[in-house]
Amino acid sequence: xxxxxxxxxxxxxxxxxRLTGATKVRFFVAALCVLMVSFDLRILLPGLVLQCVLxxxxxxxxxxxxxxxxxxxxxxxINILLFFLADPLIGSRLAGTTTVLFKLNGYFQxxxxxxxxxxxxxxxxxxxxxxxxxxxxSITPSQLAxxxxxxxxxxxxxxxxxxGLRYIxxxxxxxEGTKTAxxxxxxxxxxxxxxxxxxxxxxSMILFPLIMMTFEKVGVIANAMELRGYGRGKKRSYYCExxxxxxxxxxxxxxxxxxxxxxxxxxxGLFIPHPELYIPRF
Amino acid sequence: xxxxxxxxxxxxxxxxxNTQTIVGVALGAAxxxxxxxxxxxxxxTNTKLTPSYIVPVIVGALFGPLPAGLAAFLGNVFADLxxxxxxxxxxxxxxxxxxxxxxxxxxxxxxxxxGVFGLKQAIIYAVLAIVGVAFSIGLVTPLLTLLFFGGELExxxxxAQAAVISDSSIxxxxxxxxxxxxxxxxRKRQGLKKEEN
Numbered sequence: 001x002x003x004x005x006x007x008x009x010x011x012x013x014x015x016x017x018r019l020t021g022a023t024k025v026r027f028f029v030a031a032l033c034v035l036m037v038s039f040d041l042r043i044l045l046p047g048l049v050l051q052c053v054l055x056x057x058x059x060x061x062x063x064x065x066x067x068x069x070x071x072x073x074x075x076x077x078i079n080i081l082l083f084f085l086a087d088p089l090i091g092s093r094l095a096g097t098t099t100v101l102f103k104l105n106g107y108f109q110x111x112x113x114x115x116x117x118x119x120x121x122x123x124x125x126x127x128x129x130x131x132x133x134x135x136x137x138s139i140t141p142s143q144l145a146x147x148x149x150x151x152x153x154x155x156x157x158x159x160x161x162x163x164g165l166r167y168i169x170x171x172x173x174x175x176e177g178t179k180t181a182x183x184x185x186x187x188x189x190x191x192x193x194x195x196x197x198x199x200x201x202x203x204s205m206i207l208f209p210l211i212m213m214t215f216e217k218v219g220v221i222a223n224a225m226e227l228r229g230y231g232r233g234k235k236r237s238y239y240c241e242x243x244x245x246x247x248x249x250x251x252x253x254x255x256x257x258x259x260x261x262x263x264x265x266x267x268x269g270l271f272i273p274h275p276e277l278y279i280p281r282f
Numbered sequence: 283x284x285x286x287x288x289x290x291x292x293x294x295x296x297x298x299x300n301t302q303t304i305v306g307v308a309l310g311a312a313x314x315x316x317x318x319x320x321x322x323x324x325x326x327t328n329t330k331l332t333p334s335y336i337v338p339v340i341v342g343a344l345f346g347p348l349p350a351g352l353a354a355f356l357g358n359v360f361a362d363l364x365x366x367x368x369x370x371x372x373x374x375x376x377x378x379x380x381x382x383x384x385x386x387x388x389x390x391x392x393x394x395x396x397g398v399f400g401l402k403q404a405i406i407y408a409v410l411a412i413v414g415v416a417f418s419i420g421l422v423t424p425l426l427t428l429l430f431f432g433g434e435l436e437x438x439x440x441x442a443q444a445a446v447i448s449d450s451s452i453x454x455x456x457x458x459x460x461x462x463x464x465x466x467x468x469r470k471r472q473g474l475k476k477e478e479n
Contacts, residue, residue, distance in 0.1 A: 007363060036371075068365075086440075136363050156304050157352075163308035164315075164356055168364065171309075171316045203321060203333045204456045208463060211340055214313050215306070222301040231301050 007136050007165060011240075014058045017138045020241055023248045023255075025147030028135045030259040035127045037266060041116065044123045051130040060137050072129055080118055091117030141165035146238035155236040163221075174213050178206050303345045307353045310341040314357025319365045331448045334361075335380065335415075336457050339407075340464070342385020343394035350385025351378045376423035383414030384453065392461075397469025399461050407461070411453040419445045 011017055016024070035047055083090060091113030092098040099112045139147070145162035149155050187202055225231070317334035337357065342350030355378040362370060387394065392403035419442045 132362070156299060159304055160308040160311065160352070160356060163305065164311040164360060165363075167309055167312040168316060168360065171312050172320070175316060175320065204459060206321070207317075207333050207336060207456065208460055210313070211336070211460070211464075212467075214309050215340060215344065218302060218306045218309055221309070222305040225305065226301050231304075 008138075008140055009166070011140055011143065012058070012138065014138070015247070016054060016058050016134065018242070019138075019251060020244055020248050021139060021143030021145070021147030021238070022150035022241075022244075023147075023251045024135065024139050025144065025151065026259075027251055027255040028131060029151075030255040030262065031131050032128065033262045034258060034265075035124055035131065037262065039120055039124070041120045041123065044120055044127060048123045048127040048130065051127050051134065055130050055134040055137075058134060058138050060133075065133065065137075068133070076122065076125055080122065083118070083121075084114070088114065090114055140240065142238065142240040146241045149236065149238065156231070158236075159230075171210075171214065175206075175210055178209050178213075182206055303349050306341060306345050307349045307356070310337050310349075310353035311356035311360055313337050314353060315360030315364055318357065318361035331452060333452055333456055335384070335449055335453050336460055338381035339384050339387070339453070339457055339461065340394075342381070343387045343392065343461070343464070346388060347382045347385040351380075351382035354378055354381025372423050372426035372429075375426055376418040379418035379422050380414050380449070383417065384411055386410060392465075394461065394465050395468055397465050399465035404458055404461070407458070408454050411457065412450045415446050415450040415453065419449065 008017075031047065031051065034043065038044060087093070088108050089098070089111060092111050094113070094117060097113060101110045101112055101115070103109045141162040144165070145155075145158035148158045148161060182202070182205060187205070314334045314337040317337065318332050321333055334357065335354075338350040338354040341353045355374050358370075358374040358377045362374070387403075387407070390403060390406045392399050392407065424439060424442055
């Protein structure tokens with residue numbers, strides 16, 4: 001279970017991991033904006049390739065992320081299948097044209113527009129997924145907080161993010177402990193042997209001690225932070241932040257350029273709407 | 283209790299931004315994320331019968347609606363990180379609204395910290411839970427999905443319907459007993475006062 005918590009708590013030594021939090025957050029936000037809004041395969045595919053290169057460059061521990069990747073591929077294939085079953089002509093509706101490749105019957109038609117739509121959708125989701133994977137694998141909670149602070153977010157919000165992320169392993173431990181204790185008292189947690197109603201009741205029986213345990217610690221942690229002078233100043237600096245290097249500046253300029261390109265794309269889209277789906281003409 | 287000033291409307295809405303609230307939101311978000319990933323009972327693709335929605339209720343009861351909304355939003359982002367299925371901000375923002383609406387507890391006199399939670403508050407809570415979930419997942423999330431991902435309303439609607447039913451029923455079936463139990467627990471501690479300096 002602990003193996004599934006992929007966020008590192010100490011910075012690694014690969015190139016991407018040595019960049020400052022500010023650089024990584026800016027780069028990630030820019031990449032995410034582009035991948036979220038555009039539905040154009042000419043933009044999505046290079047984006048996906050770039051994200052994959054970044055992911056490979058930190059040489060992730062494959063055993064740790066294998067499960068996530070398999071899960072992701074399976075869910076998305078099922079999703080695509082559901083889409084196709086729900087509306088086989090979805091791409092044609094978006095593109096406004098229909099080019100039938102072959103028909104199964106009147107309802108199930110394979111059109112080239114739908115295939116392009118699925119290609120765009122898959123590369124979009126894969127791009128977002130790969131981007132969040134390298135981001136999660138290369139940033140520590142404190143770096144994330146300092147990166148968000150560099151975007152001029154209030155530092156109390158940044159504290160919430162880093163504190164919350166750092167507290168997750170503790171909650172996982174408490175959750176496992178509560179579950180084991182309940183099982184020792186004879187609670188049957190095997191989903192095959194219990195009905196839905198019984199499982200709901202069990203869930204609340206595990207939930208109550210977990211909630212009490214968590215919220216009783218709030219006072220302790222808050223006092224400890226206040227004793228160390230938290231929340232006195234208007235600004236905050238971050239101990240974890242390394243010096244800005246030339247690589248950081250290059251990456252930040254690249255992120256800015258990507259973001260400006262994204263802004264230009266959105267703004268021009270307001271006046272001349274972009275086609276909802278890009279279909280190459282041969 | 284008479285010496286405690288009655289808080290203004292705005293202060294109740296926004297919550298007090300002291301260290302207690304910050305830690306409360308952070309821990310609440312962490313709990314939300316963990317429950318969403320590990321304690322769910324799958325119903326539909328990407329949708330689970332998850333007990334995590336109890337967390338914003340508690341955060342709302344202790345710190346106010348805006349912290350509750352933030353806890354739900356951050357919690358969903360943490361869950362996306364933990365589960366590793368990519369970021370889905372359409373759902374996270376929808377969850378912000380759920381947290382906010384469900385966390386309105388102090389507005390209708392349900393003061394868990396003072397042990398006040400009766401039948402009247404329970405009924406208002408149940409109605410708000412359904413309205414809040416229906417508004418957020420039934421309206422906000424599909425709109426944002428349309429904005430971010432374009433033209434895939436069918437699946438989102440199907441997911442949203444499953445989510446509205448499962449989330450609001452969890453909020454009521456699991457949430458109400460926990461709220462009653464919490465109120466009873468705080469009621470027992472009545473009479474203790476925190477000394478100011």
